[in-house]
Amino acid sequence: EVQLVETGGGLIQPGGSLRLSCGASKFTVSSNSMTWVRQAPGKGLEWVSVLYRTGSTYYADSVKDRFTVSRDNSNNTLYLQMNSLRAEDTAVYYCARARGLWGLEYYFDYWGLGTLVIVSS
Amino acid sequence: EIVLRQSPPTLSLSPGERATLSCRASQSVSGYLAWYQQKPGQAPRLLIYDASNRATGIPARFSGSGSGTDFTLTISGLEPEDFAVYYCQQRSNWPPIYTFGPGTKLEIK
Numbered sequence: 001e002v003q004l005v006e007t008g009g010g011l012i013q014p015g016g017s018l019r020l021s022c023g024a025s026k027f028t029v030s031s032n033s034m035t036w037v038r039q040a041p042g043k044g045l046e047w048v049s050v051l052y053r054t055g056s057t058y059y060a061d062s063v064k065d066r067f068t069v070s071r072d073n074s075n076n077t078l079y080l081q082m083n084s085l086r087a088e089d090t091a092v093y094y095c096a097r098a099r100g101l102w103g104l105e106y107y108f109d110y111w112g113l114g115t116l117v118i119v120s121s
Numbered sequence: 122e123i124v125l126r127q128s129p130p131t132l133s134l135s136p137g138e139r140a141t142l143s144c145r146a147s148q149s150v151s152g153y154l155a156w157y158q159q160k161p162g163q164a165p166r167l168l169i170y171d172a173s174n175r176a177t178g179i180p181a182r183f184s185g186s187g188s189g190t191d192f193t194l195t196i197s198g199l200e201p202e203d204f205a206v207y208y209c210q211q212r213s214n215w216p217p218i219y220t221f222g223p224g225t226k227l228e229i230k
Contacts, residue, residue, distance in 0.1 A: 035219070037165075045157075045165060045208055047219035058217050094164055100153070106212035106219065107155035109176060111164040 002026045002110045004095050009115030016085050016119075022078040022095030022112055030073040033098040033105040036080050038091035039114075046091070050098060051078065052105065063089075085119045092116050123147055123213050125222035133230040140196040142225045144209035149189045153211055156185055156194045159224075160205045168207075169194065196227075204229050 003025040012018050022034070036048040049059045049069040057069050068081040078095050093115055096108035124147040134140055144154065152172040157165040167176040169185035172192055182197045196203055209222040 037221075044224050045159075045210075045221040047221065050217060050219065060218070099170070100212075104153070104212070106153050106217075107167060107170040107210065108157075108165075109167050109170075111166070113164055 002097070004097070004110055004112035006093060006095055006112040006115040009093065009117045011118045011120065012085055013121050014086060014119055017081070017083045018085065018117060020080040020082065020093055020095075020115060020117070022080075024076050024078070024097075027097070029071050029076050029078055034069075034071070034078045035096050035098045035108060036069060036078075037094045037096060037108070037111075038089075038117075039094070040088075040091040043091075048093070049080065050105075052098075052103075054103075082117070085117075087119050090117060090119050122218055123150060123211060123220055125209055125211060125220055127207075127209060127222035127225045129225060130223070131226045131228060133228050134199055135230045136199050136201055138199050140194075140199055140203070140227055142194040142196075142207055142227070144187075144192040144194070144222050146190045146192075146211060150211040150213075152188050154185075154187070154192050155210045157208045157210065158203075158205045159208065165208065199227075201229075203227065 005023045008020040033052045035050045051069045066084045096111040098105040100106045126145045128143045154172045156169040159165040173185045206224045
């Protein structure tokens with residue numbers, strides 16, 4: 001069964017950095033487009049970033065220039081490097097696989113359980 | 122940026138009843154719209170993609186319809202496990218920006 005497991009969350013001070021990992025099972029990360037979605041406590045879902053199978057990356061305006069998505073093909077893992085963290089980045093971060101027509105991947109069929117990031121002093 | 126609006130914000134129904142959830146886009150998304158279900162403490166689950174295709178393992182009581190700017194998720198014959206929050210989601214063509222609607226909470230009446 002396809003599985004995604006996020007790790008790396010925790011309590012971090014404002015201005016700090018954190019790297020989230022998303023390990024995949026039963027499929028190859030590099031052959032798929034992958035995304036990060038977050039959910040602040042008690043709030044709705046917010047898209048964060050996407051890494052297409054082509055290697056192209058895109059980000060929500062709220063995290064642009066602060067977050068970087070990448071992948072390690074040898075470890076079949078997706079990463080999210082988060083720098084200059086702010087209180088408003090506090091959320092559960094989910095990784096998910098993006099599916100759809102080539103170049104138009106838009107829906108997310110498998111999700112991890114999420115990892116909680118708390119930005120607070 | 123395409124904005125998605127969902128209505129109603131909260132829907133109170135009883136098991137066995139039919140639920141109709143609406144998602145309206147600020148501009149056409151063609152048929153590229155997905156629906157997700159989320160229960161407390163759980164990750165979202167894909168229900169519908171391409172507006173009307175059920176994802177793997179999703180019961181037939183869930184159906185999606187619509188195109189352009191107006192979409193509907195219908196749950197025929199609510200089961201106790203269907204009470205949750207439902208989100209619609211789309212992706213703009215270029216640049217690729219993904220957006221979710223604010224959600225509809227389906228609660229037991």
